[in-house]
Amino acid sequence: MGRFIVRRLIQAIPTLFGVLVLTFLLTRLSPADPVSLMLGGQYDVTPEDREQLRQTLGLNDPLPVQFAIWMWKVLQLDFGNSFYYHRPVIQMIAERIPNSLQISIAALIVTVAVGVPLGVIAALKRGTAADHAIRIFSVSGHAIPTFWFGLIFVLVLGVQLRWFPIGSMNVVGVDCVFCWDRIWHLIGPVAIISIGGIANLPRILRTEVLEVISQDYVRTARSKGLREGAVVARHVLRNALIPVVTIFGGLLTIFLSGALVIEQVFNWPGLGRLTFEAAINKDYPLVQAGVVFSAVLLIFSYVLRDITYAFVDPRIKVR
């Protein structure tokens, strides 16, 4: 098992390298000049000063050299200073990641808590009204533009009915993590982000349960007189849930990308909103860092998924 984990971590290195190359190239090959971005609206800058700034920033070096230097710094978690806030980028990212994780983890729990029962019901009650209802819900949940659903949530439940706050993480003056106030603020964004996953999970789980239910050992369990509930809980579900682990990595993609817009809709100070505002301010060290960190979170979740998968299913061969 230890060897598997190490090997899987090593496999992540080329991917991470690719992410860095892509992020670097996209920002550096752009028509925008970093020096003018950095100097923004300052007019009293002589061309000599500009040239000196170029030299200090290393912008006159060949591209591969620039990349090597940038990557070396990034590996030491040095993304430079924000052009806009003039603070170390890494600090700002570190402040925001816990906020984003709160939404993602809560959304994961909600997705599993709602999605798994729906999938099992759809499979066990195959062909009934419940199955059709779940399928309709599943397809329409898959197609819904989540940010728009979030807007409707804010408009109807926030602005018009005033049941929920219309944004941010806490009521002004309150600052806590594990308290009712925070949960009250989390309900909106988490519910909206979870929809994608809740729509996805039953479709996959239904197929899996149907597959497992026709296995010999399920027939054996039934024929030895086990109650249906016990058959489902002990024999069907435990095997059907194994492949569900694989979609968790995909779920986090949905959450991270979804979070970018949902954080905007709900005014939630997370990684997505930080990156978005940085993009508006043309603060590109911050954008670079935001993209790299979202990718790192994702790669890490893929690794975690594979390890969990190998852990719950001993049949998986270490490749």
Added chain:
Amino acid sequence: MATQATTVGPVIVAPAEDRRPAAGLWSDALWRLRHDPTTIAALGILLLMVVLALGADVLADNFFQWSFSKQDILSSYERPNLSDPAMWLGSDQLGRSQIVRLLYGGRVSLFIGVFGAATSLLIGITLGVTAGYFRGWWDDLVVWLVTTLNSIPTLFLLLIVGLLFRLAPLPLAIFLGALGWLGICNLARGQTISLREREYVLAARTVGARPARVMFRHIFPNILPLMIILAMTDIGGLILTESALSYLGFGIQPPVPSWGNMLTGATQFLTKGPWLVYAPGALIWLTVLCLYLVGDGLRDALDPRLRGAVGAKR
């Protein structure tokens, strides 16, 4: 990414199917499609949307008599009413007709979806088939590229692009397509890997067919049905991405209306014109839903064995 369509559930054959002798893939598919009311309805709605989008100019000039950019400050925030066709869905903060802008927005969304999907099909199939056929270092490179792009949440990547460029609809469509080919590539690659071991591919190679011919004449036609199905979900996914990106202000730029950027305006004045929020999102939802339903219907029609195999893509 194990999205290969290998696991086959219990095949449920519709009773009517027994009464009809098989008559080739496409005519069989058409026959099944005609007996699938959900798909027909979804196709109908989509066709209606395409017609409305294409006829937006004619409708705006002759019926609504209100161009999409015509402003009228005096009648801003007009509630939806039936007195004037242009005000059926009310007007926005600049007094522009919501319904006319929705027509043009639909044109933009469908345009992006179709052209983006065409781009991603082109890239995905080319890379997937060649990687699966040649294997070796080329395959490794493609897989690496797919894994890398898969590791960056799409919207984050698009933010960088939005930071640097303000793209017109066609370049934006191509760009979205150029980032959205991963699922297609994975499936095309997986299918090719299994197809290249078939006897007919071996036969073609034996008589001296070159790789390009084998891939184009023998493998491509066999993955085509699967790719058509994927194209539908792809168009839907692209419309969703475009709307989110435009909502954030990095996609389609005003004054060109798109369903996404209409929502940006609506949010800024949420309390003054709440009706402006409903229609654009509902139309995105309806369009994407119909595309997914048509995708599902086509999947069942073209290849009943694939039931449930494609949905796991996203």
